[in-house]
Amino acid sequence: MSDDTTQGTVPGPTARRRLQELLQDEGPSLVVGQVIGKGGNGVVCVATQRRVGREVAVKLPRRDDLDAVGSVVQEAWVAGVLEHPHIVPVYDIRVIDGRPAVVMKRIDGVPWRKLLADPTVVTERFGAPDALEWHLRTLLSVCHAIEYAHSKGVLHGDLKPDNVMIGRFGEVWVVDWGTAVSLTDDASSRIPRAMDQSSPAGTPAYMAPEQAMGRGKALSERTDVFLLGALLFEVVTGQPPRKGPVRRAMQAAVAEAVVVEASWPLAPLLGAALALEPAERPVSVAAFRREVERFLERRGAERLLSGARQVLADLQADIAAGEADRVAIYDRYGAARFGFQQALDAWPGQRRAREGLRTTHELMVDYELQQGDARAARLHLARLDASPPALEERVAALEAAQARDADVLAQLKEDGDPRTAWWARLAVMGALGTVWVLTPVTSAVLGVPQGFARELAISGSTFVLALLVMGVMWRSLLASRLNRVLVVSVAAGPGLAFLLNVGGWLAGIDSELSGTLELFAYFEVAVFATLLGEWRLFVGALGFLAAFFLSMWWEGTTLLWMNLANLLVVVNAAVVWVPMAWRREQPEDRPWLRR
Numbered sequence: 001m002s003d004d005t006t007q008g009t010v011p012g013p014t015a016r017r018r019l020q021e022l023l024q025d026e027g028p029s030l031v032v033g034q035v036i037g038k039g040g041n042g043v044v045c046v047a048t049q050r051r052v053g054r055e056v057a058v059k060l061p062r063r064d065d066l067d068a069v070g071s072v073v074q075e076a077w078v079a080g081v082l083e084h085p086h087i088v089p090v091y092d093i094r095v096i097d098g099r100p101a102v103v104m105k106r107i108d109g110v111p112w113r114k115l116l117a118d119p120t121v122v123t124e125r126f127g128a129p130d131a132l133e134w135h136l137r138t139l140l141s142v143c144h145a146i147e148y149a150h151s152k153g154v155l156h157g158d159l160k161p162d163n164v165m166i167g168r169f170g171e172v173w174v175v176d177w178g179t180a181v182s183l184t185d186d187a188s189s190r191i192p193r194a195m196d197q198s199s200p201a202g203t204p205a206y207m208a209p210e211q212a213m214g215r216g217k218a219l220s221e222r223t224d225v226f227l228l229g230a231l232l233f234e235v236v237t238g239q240p241p242r243k244g245p246v247r248r249a250m251q252a253a254v255a256e257a258v259v260v261e262a263s264w265p266l267a268p269l270l271g272a273a274l275a276l277e278p279a280e281r282p283v284s285v286a287a288f289r290r291e292v293e294r295f296l297e298r299r300g301a302e303r304l305l306s307g308a309r310q311v312l313a314d315l316q317a318d319i320a321a322g323e324a325d326r327v328a329i330y331d332r333y334g335a336a337r338f339g340f341q342q343a344l345d346a347w348p349g350q351r352r353a354r355e356g357l358r359t360t361h362e363l364m365v366d367y368e369l370q371q372g373d374a375r376a377a378r379l380h381l382a383r384l385d386a387s388p389p390a391l392e393e394r395v396a397a398l399e400a401a402q403a404r405d406a407d408v409l410a411q412l413k414e415d416g417d418p419r420t421a422w423w424a425r426l427a428v429m430g431a432l433g434t435v436w437v438l439t440p441v442t443s444a445v446l447g448v449p450q451g452f453a454r455e456l457a458i459s460g461s462t463f464v465l466a467l468l469v470m471g472v473m474w475r476s477l478l479a480s481r482l483n484r485v486l487v488v489s490v491a492a493g494p495g496l497a498f499l500l501n502v503g504g505w506l507a508g509i510d511s512e513l514s515g516t517l518e519l520f521a522y523f524e525v526a527v528f529a530t531l532l533g534e535w536r537l538f539v540g541a542l543g544f545l546a547a548f549f550l551s552m553w554w555e556g557t558t559l560l561w562m563n564l565a566n567l568l569v570v571v572n573a574a575v576v577w578v579p580m581a582w583r584r585e586q587p588e589d590r591p592w593l594r595r
Helices: 013-024 066-081 112-117 119-126 131-151 221-237 246-255 267-273 285-321 326-346 351-371 374-382 389-416 422-446 452-472 481-507 511-532 535-553 558-581
Strands: 030-038 042-049 054-061 090-096 099-105 109-111 164-167 172-174
Touching: 030 054, 054 066, 054 090, 066 090, 066 099, 109 112, 112 119, 112 131, 112 164, 119 131, 131 164, 131 172, 131 221, 131 285, 221 267, 221 285, 267 285, 285 326, 285 351, 326 351, 351 374, 351 389, 374 389, 422 452, 422 481, 422 558, 452 481, 452 511, 481 511, 511 535, 511 558, 535 558
Parallel strands: none
Antiparallel strands: 030 042, 042 054, 054 099, 090 099, 109 164, 164 172
């Protein structure tokens, strides 16, 4: 015994007991039961293979009927050659009561004819919503069985709804191979050769003309193609191709073409398969089958197309109403697009599916144009093979308009960005700040007496210097809104101070008081710059206000507080603007204007 515990199975006591019973069993291996069916050649009984424990069917020919015996045995020989899921397997041929008995799989089902006669049974038993499609797929199963038989050189020769059995779960079996013939030249074969047939064989309502005329040499795969066409005829119309007495049906089979109406499903295939001349029929069962499959694919495509067109209609209504949100619109768009594309995949080149898909994309282009989304409109337009000129023009116009708007926004963004030409502001504040700080100090050092002459000289010269600096750097100082505010503020400060001193001189007020009032004027200008330009300069503005009050309270200290306030403004500006050199994000300069 192998040491590998994963190999082999140790039999249990029940298996050993059953093995002993099997070895000692001397009873019959096959027990035949009651009759479950009758046919033209004999009866079918239910039986049990005792040793296997399997229920089977046993076909017994009629007694003393050599033709029936030959047919039953021949069917067994044919089935023995053909092993296919849609062909009933034969297990053995035995002799029971002096008659050959064919042991085969027992089929739990009904003849296809019963289902063709009552479509509601198909829906109730198999849940098929489309009876025609279900029957066509059953026909495809028959085609597979016959195609396989032809590959083995066997012709069925008697295809009809009664010779197709349908199981409880939709299984399909082709039965009754008693009239089958061999398409080979092998004379030693147990199956009769087609070339040796000289009399009619088959069922008159369905048989091909060459069968009705007994022309064995004319029998071929196309004979079964005719019979498949006859099955298709009954699937479509509910009736066999021919009706009436046997003699009349035989006469019609020989010379009368089966009438096919152009409005019927698969009418072209029916007309070709039921042609009187074999050469006019599909060349093989495979060719016949492919046409049925193509029809089913296109039938499925029609259902997909119908659903997609309904979704498209709903999408058009939603867009026209203007009440659905963007998510709902795109849900419907996706469903419509998918439906049309699926229909095209199932039926390539289908005109209505192509038109529906195109209409869907054009509708979304128009929708996005209404929404003002040029990028989305362009994406939908790109999905069209050929863009309509009118839509192309509208999308291009919206793109141009949005490009202009984007340029304006970019300009506004740059205009409002404190980082724009920050160095120019700092240079102006540094230069003029130095003048503001040094001028009063120089006046004190040189001993220039307090008076309007000094005040007017300081404010006037500062104003002129500010104008000169701005004249040199005007391009940079006008590059942003903040710079323009600074231009006004820098020019307004000394300008207002000069006018204030002129007014004070004319009014005859004390020059020191006039200088103190200058501080309040500078405070107003700093508040203007803070509110409309750079809010972080509020420290400097408060410095001027503090200097104003201190000067009013402490007489004779105006020059001191003015120097300190000017120095605070310069330092404040440096702290705010020097970091602009390495700052990447745009700072928020007026947070109180947010909405």
